[in-house]
Amino acid sequence: MWLIFLWGAAVPFFMAIDDEVRPASWQEGLGTAFGLLVLVLIVMMFAPRFAGMWAMGFAAGSAIALVIAPIKGYPMLDIGFGVQAVGAWGLMALSPVIFERKQERAMRNHPLAVMQRQAAEAAVASALGGALTARGEAYPMLATTPEMVGPGRAMVESGGPLVFTLDSSGRSHRIERRFIKSVEPVEDLGSPPGTLMIYFTPPILIFGIAVTPPDEHREKWLALAANTNSAS
16 A cells, blocks of 8 residues: 555656656646546545545645745746645545445445345334334435434334434434325435335425335335325
8 A cells, every 4th residue: 555655645746856747837737736636536436545545645745746846946836736735635534434435335235234124124114013114314405414314214104204213313303294205216226226215395304315125015115105195
């Protein structure tokens, strides 16, 4: 990994000392800085640890380049190097968060984990006398806070509201059935098989809830909106 760090540090270092790769103006340097940071961010979505270590080296190299550029007689290039140093440092700090999210998602979406959750939810549903239960995730609107969204457990009792309890905070969203607009299958390849998205009207607190019910309860979840609309 330290070779990746040195690679990242070498890029701005040679931009500062080598006439062939040095930006011709501060505008070109600023454009190069933004372009490199966007490229690192894209790579980070797929390989956060690799991109994070490269960004650490890039930030360190850019800090060194901030000193070298004026000595070489190109102080205007410090604009681009400054953007690179600050931006790369921010990306480096972001990489562990993205890595943990990817690990958590991979573990949560592993077929064995999905099967275990479905079996557990089916057992709970049986114990509760037919209540619909499923694992899921609440997605935010702009006005929501982190404590209001995330993975959790959804439950709908016969004729009752939809209750979604968050794993992180233990907080529950209680949403009346009449606010359920639709329940639709999710086509996203990154979601577990059989995932359904529940939409609400008007959007109350959250934009939507994705649930992954057991196969035997899938049709009942899909019918939630139809039953709500017919009752209204």
